[in-house]
Amino acid sequence: MNVIWAPWRMEYILSEGKGEGCIFCPGDDRTQDEERLILYVGSLTIVMMNRFPYNNGHLLVAPIQHLPGLEKLSHEETLDVLLMVRRSIDILKKTMNPDGFNVGLNLGRVAGAGMEEHMHFHIVPRWNGDTNYMTVIGEVRVIPEHIRETHRKLRTYFDKL
Numbered sequence: 001m002n003v004i005w006a007p008w009r010m011e012y013i014l015s016e017g018k019g020e021g022c023i024f025c026p027g028d029d030r031t032q033d034e035e036r037l038i039l040y041v042g043s044l045t046i047v048m049m050n051r052f053p054y055n056n057g058h059l060l061v062a063p064i065q066h067l068p069g070l071e072k073l074s075h076e077e078t079l080d081v082l083l084m085v086r087r088s089i090d091i092l093k094k095t096m097n098p099d100g101f102n103v104g105l106n107l108g109r110v111a112g113a114g115m116e117e118h119m120h121f122h123i124v125p126r127w128n129g130d131t132n133y134m135t136v137i138g139e140v141r142v143i144p145e146h147i148r149e150t151h152r153k154l155r156t157y158f159d160k161l
């Protein structure tokens with residue numbers, strides 16, 4: 001098994017439980033969307049960049065409703081969330097040309113969910129050899145600017161949806 005080495009994940013693990021409010025609940029203030037790395041807020045679904053990514057372009061897709069599990073969603077919400085997963089993959093393909101994707105859902109803390117109260121899909125683009133790439137740049141911590149740049153680039157595509 002290849003593990004992507006992501007030392008900034010430590011910050012996430014250490015800050016876990018100290019968060020104020022839920023990052024997936026969009027709220028009414030759209031002026032903070034860029035700061036929060038939000039890419040899209042629809043009537044049923046929200047898409048944002050992961051601030052603590054496993055890889056560049058790591059996206060999170062969640063229902064607008066603050067719900068813990070897939071089984072709590074209505075059929076309409078389930079469909080909308082899955083369609084946004086599909087559209088997000090399409091946009092990542094177009095903009096970042098990955099070789100593959102890991103798409104997944106962590107349900108419950110034991111399964112690795114950091115924010116188990118608000119379910120969300122992870123979309124992680126993968127490139128051939130990206131584990132090596134991550135090892136090289138990991139310590140340098142160039143990721144935050146990388147994320148802002150990627151956010152701006154992706155946002156133009158999500159704005160057209």
Ligand SMILES: [Zn+2]
Nearest residue numbers: 022025066118
């Ligand atoms: Zn929430």
